[in-house]
Amino acid sequence: MSTFTRYFFNVITASGAVNDVEGAEFASLEEARAEAVLDARELMSTAILAGRDVSGRSIEICNEAGETLLVLPFREAISTTE
Template sequence: MSRYFFNMVDGISISDPEGREFAGDLDGLRVEAIKDARQLISDAARSGSDISDRRFEICDEQGRLVLIVNFTEALDPEPQRPAVAAVHRR
């Protein structure tokens, strides 16, 4: 298992200090990020806020950015994988 950090960005970066263990591939990681984004969007909507312009920048244990998931993907009932991979290597 590898540890990934779901850093939230909305103009500023909100770091995920703990991260979480994940054994799947990047598609599975994207699914988890979309679930998290849906929950955060739902919580924000209940308080009258719109946070759909945020995104997760998911980094591995070495701090490398491996995936970007925009919260707008969570608004699609059947999110599709982007035509261009969102995987970045430094």
């Protein structure tokens, strides 16, 4: 049986942070990172359609204790391979 951990995805901007108060459960930090990549891509696509540059933002993945486990810059969510 797998053990799931609750991770929180805070969006970090130049003016501060938008904190995730609900979080989501994943079997591993790697799975949480994969979800953060999808979230970053969705946020970027919405921003691009609105004419905003959000390439300097990042998603901070935290555990239930509020400890930062990983920071994913939005630019890392863009595949550079063809």
